[in-house]
Amino acid sequence: MTDATVPTGHVPHLAHHFETPQQQYEAGKLGMWLFLATEILLFGGLFCAYAVYRANHPEIFVYAHRFLDVKLGGINTVVLICSSLTMALAVRCAQCSQRRGLIVCLALTLLCGCTFLGIKYAEYRHKWKEGLLWGTRYHPAAEHEGGPQAAASGGSAGASPSRPAPATVPPPASAPTTGPEAERSKIAPAAVGPSGLAPWVIGRGVPAVPHGPGEPRNVQVFFGIYFSMTGLHGLHVIAGMTVLVWLLVRAIRGDFAGGYFTPVDLGGLYWHLVDLIWIYLFPLLYLIH
Amino acid sequence: MKTQSFSFVHVVPPWLLVAVWAALMVGTLATVAVVGIDLGKLNLWLAMAIATAKASLVALYFMHLRYDRPFLAIVFVTSLVFVMLFVGLALMDTVEYQPELIPGFAPALDRV
Numbered sequence: 437m438t439d440a441t442v443p444t445g446h447v448p449h450l451a452h453h454f455e456t457p458q459q460q461y462e463a464g465k466l467g468m469w470l471f472l473a474t475e476i477l478l479f480g481g482l483f484c485a486y487a488v489y490r491a492n493h494p495e496i497f498v499y500a501h502r503f504l505d506v507k508l509g510g511i512n513t514v515v516l517i518c519s520s521l522t523m524a525l526a527v528r529c530a531q532c533s534q535r536r537g538l539i540v541c542l543a544l545t546l547l548c549g550c551t552f553l554g555i556k557y558a559e560y561r562h563k564w565k566e567g568l569l570w571g572t573r574y575h576p577a578a579e580h581e582g583g584p585q586a587a588a589s590g591g592s593a594g595a596s597p598s599r600p601a602p603a604t605v606p607p608p609a610s611a612p613t614t615g616p617e618a619e620r621s622k623i624a625p626a627a628v629g630p631s632g633l634a635p636w637v638i639g640r641g642v643p644a645v646p647h648g649p650g651e652p653r654n655v656q657v658f659f660g661i662y663f664s665m666t667g668l669h670g671l672h673v674i675a676g677m678t679v680l681v682w683l684l685v686r687a688i689r690g691d692f693a694g695g696y697f698t699p700v701d702l703g704g705l706y707w708h709l710v711d712l713i714w715i716y717l718f719p720l721l722y723l724i725h
Numbered sequence: 726m727k728t729q730s731f732s733f734v735h736v737v738p739p740w741l742l743v744a745v746w747a748a749l750m751v752g753t754l755a756t757v758a759v760v761g762i763d764l765g766k767l768n769l770w771l772a773m774a775i776a777t778a779k780a781s782l783v784a785l786y787f788m789h790l791r792y793d794r795p796f797l798a799i800v801f802v803t804s805l806v807f808v809m810l811f812v813g814l815a816l817m818d819t820v821e822y823q824p825e826l827i828p829g830f831a832p833a834l835d836r837v
Contacts, residue, residue: 458733469797473804480808487812488819521746524787531736708788715779723760725768
């Protein structure tokens with residue numbers, strides 16, 4: 437298409453199996469977008485789990501999201517949006533062969549990634565200390581039974597929260613019950629159920645009864661979803677930062693002179709996708725009404 | 726030669742990138758602000774609408790979809806459609822089972 441403008445001589449970065457730099461560039465871009473599509477499908481599974489659990493147990497999400505710090509989550513959102521801006525500027529600098537600007541923008545993006553992970557680490561550490569974890573590891577510290585507000589301000593629990601007494605298992609449900617009893621689980625508890633993982637799980641102390649007043653059942657489900665989604669997202673941030681380091685090294689080496697910028701563009705696409713997913717995670721996890 | 730051989734590339738002007746960034750910031754503030762207003766079920770939909778608007782800005786301008794060949798946008802939107810199908814059908818399915826699941830926790834299991 438643009439053959440007239442492409443020099444007939446050797447273009448250094450053009451692989452021999454491509455006709456023109458444009459063809460090479462567009463092939464790379466299509467490949468990256470196909471990869472991003474698979475990433476969206478990967479996260480789609482977790483979003484599906486979130487949607488199903490929230491549709492069935494909204495009270496868990498309303499109760500448990502208050503353990504998350506909106507301020508920290510909001511700062512992280514801002515940090516990621518800023519990093520997206522610097523990344524987009526980096527792509528622009530690479531397109532215009534501005535080596536210095538490219539290095540600065542990539543470094544700023546990397547810095548934003550570090551900030552995001554640092555804040556995420558602080559959040560995770562707080563939850564680890566409070567025992568606000570997934571599944572059988574959900575043991576909210578005793579002094580916080582008053583509610584999430586108390587937990588948000590406190591922070592003195594040990595690193596390994598003490599195990600509560602073995603959870604009391606509701607009696608085997610043989611007859612249909614009415615009144616408040618109807619709210620109870622009627623899935624056959626381990627004693628009468630088929631021997632599978634259930635006895636093991638109950639033995640490990642899954643909170644079958646609420647820990648504190650006003651706490652709904654199975655709050656650990658929220659933290660399981662929270663850690664799965666933010667954890668997978670965090671892994672993607674780490675992967676994106678690895679790509680950024682690689683791009684930075686190449687930029688310093690001067691690889692992106694002469695208008696060759698495809699790696700920066702594709703790395704940028706990945707980084708923006710990470711931002712895109714966080715844009716949805718933030719309101720879904722932190723801002724539940 | 727440097728710029729000519731890459732004439733197929735669209736360079737987004739910096740002011741546009743900064744404008745998109747500002748819009749994303751406003752969107753973030755709006756999401757946080759809107760959560761304090763009680764709109765019932767509408768809260769979730771409003772939050773998702775704002776998030777989708779932000780995501781569209783990122784995809785269109787930061788990810789160049791607006792200037793790229795439409796086929797890339799088709800790839801992107803197709804994956805989103807399939808995620809929506811997946812979540813939507815799963816939600817429809819789980820609603821069908823809820824009466825058995827929540828109050829009685831699957832009493833049918835006892836009969837098996």
